[in-house]
Amino acid sequence: MDPRGDVERGKKDYPLCYLLILMQVESALLFESLEEICSRVFRTIRPRTPVPPVTVVFKKFANANSLIRIHAGVIELKITDLLAQAPSPIFEALAYILISKLFRKPIPAIYNDRYRLYLNRHDVREEITEIRVARGRKLIHPPAGCVYDLADLFEAMNAQFFESKMAQPTLGWSRQASRTILGHCDSAHNTIVLSKILDQPQVPRFVAEYVMYHEMLHLVHPVETRGTKRAIHPPSFRAAEKKFPQMREAKAVIRQLCSRLSPR
């Protein structure tokens, strides 16, 4: 769960001009699928060559690398799923980088910079680490925390919203007190990890419960894909989330909690 999902996702650390450019680019790219983005980039890099078919798949790589190759006349991109939630301008930049590399052309600096800036963003690096941690599983802390026991939170939410029918996944606290990723659900490993920042006496119980409920919903409402467009929080997810009575209050506390910490 990204606490700024509805508010100002990752915009804190960035100069305003960069954000405005990113927002403009994003609105222009909003209706392009990943394959369409790649085809358009291909036309720019090789204007006189007919555009071959393009496939884009997300792969569970252990790092932030992505691969490109031509196989049987098809350009195949394998993108790390750590970028599955990245905004379209980042995919566009990555497409420029990969397709330029494929044809041994210089990578336009603007796209190289855009991509590197994104990967170097504090919250993105933190997210990549958290996902690796969740995948490695051995690196998460046990569910019984200092203040809250994740098993208790899970059982409470299970009883309140799922008639206690949901099987308990592996639960753990994150090692790092992440302020950008408050929770993470890895359906592949059936694991829910909550940021240890929530395991403090000043965090009201309903806030920790809300984050747990949010992550549980991810197990019930999988990511919806239309072509290569992915909805992490599809409408059915959002509708179910609204059933949490103190959602607004919880989000307000989360915003405060995350802004109170000084950025590293």
Ligand SMILES: [Zn+2]
């Ligand atoms: Zn979420």
